[in-house]
Amino acid sequence: MCHTLQAAGSEGKIGTNLDELKPLMSQVVLVATNGIGVMPSFEGVLSSEEIDAVAYYVFESTNK
Secondary structure: OOEEEHHOOEEEEOOOOOHHHOOOOHHHHHHHHHOOOOOOOOEOEOOOOHHHHHHHHHHHHHHO
């Protein structure tokens, strides 16, 4: 809903286009944990294992 990510079938208009950005796993973990700009922190909402899984999915989906 927020980000564009082809692998997830999302075409968000608020966040960055992750397919173009091609973030590193460490960047996704940092932002998902702490939030940035209008993106909220998911610390306490998702476990560290879940955040790592999201980061892995985004990285693998965008860095082919």
